[in-house]
Amino acid sequence: MTAASSCSSDKRDAILEGAIAEFLKQGYAAASMDRIASTAGVSKATIYSHFQSKDRLFIAIVDRLVLSKFADLLAPEQVTQHLNDPPEQLLRHLASTMLQVPRQDPEYVGFIRIVIAESERFPDLAQTFLRELPAIALESLSHYFTHCPHLALPDPEATARIFLGAIAHYIITQYVLYGADILPLTETRLIDTLIAMITASGAKPL
Amino acid sequence: MTAASSCSSDKRDAILEGAIAEFLKQGYAAASMDRIASTAGVSKATIYSHFQSKDRLFIAIVDRLVLSKFADLLAPEQVTQHLNDPPEQLLRHLASTMLQVPRQDPEYVGFIRIVIAESERFPDLAQTFLRELPAIALESLSHYFTHCPHLALPDPEATARIFLGAIAHYIITQYVLYGADILPLTETRLIDTLIAMITASGAKPL
DNA sequence: GTCTATAGCCAGATAGAC
DNA sequence: GTCTATCTGGCTATAGAC
Numbered sequence: 001m002t003a004a005s006s007c008s009s010d011k012r013d014a015i016l017e018g019a020i021a022e023f024l025k026q027g028y029a030a031a032s033m034d035r036i037a038s039t040a041g042v043s044k045a046t047i048y049s050h051f052q053s054k055d056r057l058f059i060a061i062v063d064r065l066v067l068s069k070f071a072d073l074l075a076p077e078q079v080t081q082h083l084n085d086p087p088e089q090l091l092r093h094l095a096s097t098m099l100q101v102p103r104q105d106p107e108y109v110g111f112i113r114i115v116i117a118e119s120e121r122f123p124d125l126a127q128t129f130l131r132e133l134p135a136i137a138l139e140s141l142s143h144y145f146t147h148c149p150h151l152a153l154p155d156p157e158a159t160a161r162i163f164l165g166a167i168a169h170y171i172i173t174q175y176v177l178y179g180a181d182i183l184p185l186t187e188t189r190l191i192d193t194l195i196a197m198i199t200a201s202g203a204k205p206l
Numbered sequence: 207m208t209a210a211s212s213c214s215s216d217k218r219d220a221i222l223e224g225a226i227a228e229f230l231k232q233g234y235a236a237a238s239m240d241r242i243a244s245t246a247g248v249s250k251a252t253i254y255s256h257f258q259s260k261d262r263l264f265i266a267i268v269d270r271l272v273l274s275k276f277a278d279l280l281a282p283e284q285v286t287q288h289l290n291d292p293p294e295q296l297l298r299h300l301a302s303t304m305l306q307v308p309r310q311d312p313e314y315v316g317f318i319r320i321v322i323a324e325s326e327r328f329p330d331l332a333q334t335f336l337r338e339l340p341a342i343a344l345e346s347l348s349h350y351f352t353h354c355p356h357l358a359l360p361d362p363e364a365t366a367r368i369f370l371g372a373i374a375h376y377i378i379t380q381y382v383l384y385g386a387d388i389l390p391l392t393e394t395r396l397i398d399t400l401i402a403m404i405t406a407s408g409a410k411p412l
Numbered sequence: 413g414t415c416t417a418t419a420g421c422c423a424g425a426t427a428g429a430c
Numbered sequence: 431g432t433c434t435a436t437c438t439g440g441c442t443a444t445a446g447a448c
Contacts, residue, residue, distance in 0.1 A: 011413085027323065029235035033442065043415050048443065050413095110326070117233065117323030119383050120316070126383040134379065135388055158399035161391055165375035166368040172378075173340065173371075177325050177332040182341055185367055193364035201406035217431085239424060249433055254425065256431095 012050050014040040019061045024110035028058055028118050058118075062125045065111050066132045079140040083147055088195055090144065091163070095191045098167050102175040109175045116176075137164055145202075153202035163194055218256050220246040225267045230316035234264055234324050264324075268331045271317050272338045285346040289353055294401055296350065297369070301397045304373050308381040315381045322382075343370055351408075359408035369400055 018040030022031045033054060037044040051057040082090055102109050119126035138160050145156030153159050170190055173179040224246030228237045239260060243250045257263040288296050308315050325332035344366050351362030359365050376396055379385040 025326070027233065027235055027327075029233060030327075032440080034440080044442085045416085045444075046414055054442070113322060113326060116319060116378070116382060120231070120319060121233075121236075123384045127385065127388055130379065130383055130385045130388045134385075138389065154402060155395055155399045158391060158395045159403070161376070161389075161396065162368070162372040162400060162403065165379075166371040169371035169375040169378075170367070172322070172375075173336065176322060177336055178329045179333065179336045179340075182333055182336045183344065183367075185364060189361055189364045190367065193361045194368060196360060197365070197368065197403040197407045201403045238422085240422085250424085251426075251434085252432055260424065 011040075011042055011046060015042060015047055015050060015057075016061055016064065019057055020065065020107075023058060023061060024107060024114055027114060028054075028121065031058075059122070059125065062111075062115065062118075062122075063128065066115075066125075066129050069108065069111070070133050070136075079144045083144060084149065087148060087150055087199055090148075091195050091198065092191060094141070095163075095167055095194065096187075098164075099171070099187050099191075102171050109171075112172070113176050134164065134168070150204055151198075151202045152204050153198070159198060159202070163198065166190070166194060217246075217248055217252060221248060221253055221256060221263075222267055222270065225263055226271065226313075229264060229267060230313060230320055233320060234260075234327065237264075265328065265331065268321065268324075268328075269334065272321075272331075272335050275314065275317070276339050276342075285350045289350060290355065293354060293356055293405055296354075297401050297404065298397060300347070301369075301373055301400065302393075304370075305377070305393050305397075308377050315377075318378070319382050340370065340374070356410055357404075357408045358410050359404070365404060365408070369404065372396070372400060 015036065018036045018038075019031075021039060022036045026032070031054075033044055033047060036057075037047055040047075047057065051060060079090075102112075115126055115129045138157070141160035141164065142157045145151060145153050145160055167190070170185070170187075173183050221242065224242045224244075225237075227245060228242045232238070237260075239250055239253060242263075243253055246253075253263065257266060285296075308318075321332055321335045344363070347366035347370065348363045351357060351359050351366055373396070376391070376393075379389050
């Protein structure tokens, strides 16, 4: 029991990776267990010995993606540590980080797409996603807006929702829906305008 | 050629209606031509005589939905006529109208879901949607923001994008992703905060 | 645990009578 | 144009050898 005795989780991981590729590309219904098996380099029967059904395999990969992708993106400590930062700086950094993700990680775009696509058939997955990403980001930013000494916003929570929602919607139109040419707008203008609106509505007189 | 001689478009319409129900509920891949035929009360062969393939039927119904649902929702005249209205009034009316749609028309939620769901397989449909709804709304609101005498916004176009994007994202989280309990926020707070942010950043001194 | 082989089913699409 | 009946193929899932 010295080195690689991780219980044959090799195959399990290979299955999960193949399943991610297949589900993200094809969607749930069009994804084929044969192709997943082929991509993963295992037999179909092996998949069914690890995951009882196509449903459970799908749930497993989305759960994994939800929980893994953003473990440290917006940890509450991140914001608590920067409570005294000027809003311009913190908001610009946050927005840039969010907008960087779909550019650097195309898999993220497919992930967003499939969470929305399968939200009718798998509403639990959609809700898990909401709890693990937007709800956490929202709480962190609301906390900052509430306690930052440079701001006195009338409704910090709604303001956080607007800030994050406008950026998320920008990601959906530009990347998920291939709308960069149809709704052209640079990231800089989006960010600058958001920051201007927030500071204008809540800057402390000093 | 007096009364009902509309060339047998009766069956064609029945097929389209059945197809809308089936595609919106199941998604493209899981939708079954047998069920569509059954719902429409025709045989499968009749469907294939009107539409050559499942692809073309799907494109036909989404095109129809895109073009029909919002013919008059935000016609450019609507905004031009109200150029002198105070921003609070026009923006509140616009936001209320947008947020009313998914509440009164559940089919709209399924429509949004499927446009996003199939954007990888049918990017043209996603782009048609963007051109026919968000792009038009954006242009109208940008025009208002640019010419309304009560406002002097630094970037009217980006401001319009943020306003419409925040509302669209609210619809996605609350209705498409079943997140009303996870991300609670009343429409009133969303609207009030948006209006406050915009007027604060662009109210003319007078 | 992992494989090969296959059961059993349902899909999209078509042929041919009317 | 519309139907019934059917073809062909891929799908999920499993049985049984190793």
